Amino acid sequence: MSISTFLASALEKRHQLLTQAKASNTDCYRVFHGTVEGINGLNIDRYGEAWLIQSFHQALSDDELQEISDSLTQVEELPVIYNDRSDKNSRVMNKLDVINDDFANQAQVMHENGIKFTSKLRHEGQDPLLFLDMRVGREFVQANSHNKTVLNLFSYTCGIGTAAAVGGATRVMNIDFSSFALAAGKTNAELNQVSDVCEFIQSDAFPALRQLAGLKVAGRRNQKLPKYPKLPATQFDLVFLDPPRFAKSPFGIVDLINDYQSLFKPALLTTKAGGTIVCCNNVAKVDREAWFDALVRCVEKQGRTVSSHSWLDCHADFPSFDGNHPLKIVALTVD
Template sequence: MSLLNQALRAALDARKDLLAELHQQGTNCYRLFHGSQEGAGGLTVDRYGPQLLVQSFHQTLELDALLAVHETVNRELGLETLLVYNDRSQGNSRIDRQDPVYRANEAALADLTAQEWGLNYRVRARHAGQDPLLFLDLRNARGWVKAHSAGKTVLNLFAYTCGVGLSAAAGGAREVCNLDFAEGNLAVGRENGALNPHLPEMQFVQSDYFPAIRQLAGLPITQRRGQKLPSYPRLQQRQYDLVFLDPPAWAKSAFGTVDLLRDYQSLLKPALLSTADDGVLICCNNLAKVSLDDWREQVLRCAEKAGRPVREWQVMPPASDFPSRDQQPPLKTLILQL
């Protein structure tokens, strides 16, 4: 038995109780092998409903090893999953779409549906972007939102494919607004909504983060000297009962720069001001090089300076299918009671 197969079997064995719990709660999306922490750095194995997505980030996986992974997972789960292999070990984590190792069949690459917390989600192994349409390590946070949204107004910032918004709608939110710069992301969010026709309709706003959140917060939108700002949707100043802030690590636009390492405050302050009194702000930081303790202190100081001191806070760690030997997972989530 290869070292990879041994590590995979150990990982599957460690997840038996968790998978039973997830299946009972209506979830068939989860990480089966977290290679960086379980013996094969740069390799991940994820289940998205009927699909098994294997991705390598450091080096290409050989065909025999890939097929052995697929066989082991199928035997353990008692399923015939549809295999897709994305080799992202070449420059800049781009998917090798030539499929020199393994070419997935049409059924595996078709639009599929998977479930989390009893909700339906669109699954596509290959699409215009690079990452899967549902980030699995945020599952616990989406579950918290679903359990705490009844009767609330919810603002989902950097909404991506709107999983947090969908969870809020399922939890009985009075109003849900999903905001993202990319129309393609929001289009998938609309698909997710259509896959759950029993839920109330959500709102979708396509906008750069900075002009949108600064309008909601009642802050001016500054113009760089000599530069004309692009057009943007006009929004009224208002606050929401629950705000979810999950920015990418880095992004730049004409309105500002998203930089989780050097300037989280410029993202956080207007989000704080857009959160109602006695409301909740959930904020995330996915940079591995940022420690939870340092970032938490930075967040609490920023809230104090913004005049929105935090009354209570709690850390929401990823579930155990994302193990962390040092208890410092890359994704850090804080739930702030204002």
């Protein structure tokens, strides 16, 4: 089958989603998820006023790129940006013409359910400053933040925090180690006129989280600890925990396969009784039910209970082979 045939099939499956997106003022979504839809390593997204093609395993030929571009412009005539990330470090390998290069490296504005987000089609990361598969998480937070305080851990560009603020949160604390990501988060808050309720804390998650939980800040194997912002013990109505798969720092190790609990336990302590903690795990090999059972056990070991829970499943633009998406998101109400 040709690339255009695969893409046509993917677009047909998304007909209802794209219709809903237009009605809800959403112009950022995935139109081709290659791993599942026929071409491994090829993703095609709409980000605001542009189509973005990214190949992670093999570079596209000029003919293949033209074939995809022709199909996309039949849907809507927008600039088409191609990022060849097939090198082992996933950095962009290809050059663009002057006009497209200028466009791809400038900040753009896209919309999701009417919320404005800053976007940049080319930068050091692999996404233009917003993970599209987390749309369901942003929707949940927006719908469940009115008159609530929200803690957004590993906030990246603060998409979750922005959605919470737009949803009527009274206080949103975004915590991330990256000044670049937090700068984009501040822009998102400004675009939506919610800067007054948003805080941006540049910090390693471990010391920030342990302080908020009222715990002592410690390091790995007595390593000398770098400076970190001082925070008072605080509990929140809604806590959002979306850590990376694996990361090391002097303060601890993030390991979603073997030790999710090292983050979940202090995050739970920052969650008020009757509050909600939303947990994310993006590792495909982690079994959904086993992970959920481990979370419940952690809650019970702290003498608390899970009074209700809801799974937040990714939208139709991110299909999976068996209906179990690698990104698992569960919202726990804890007493």
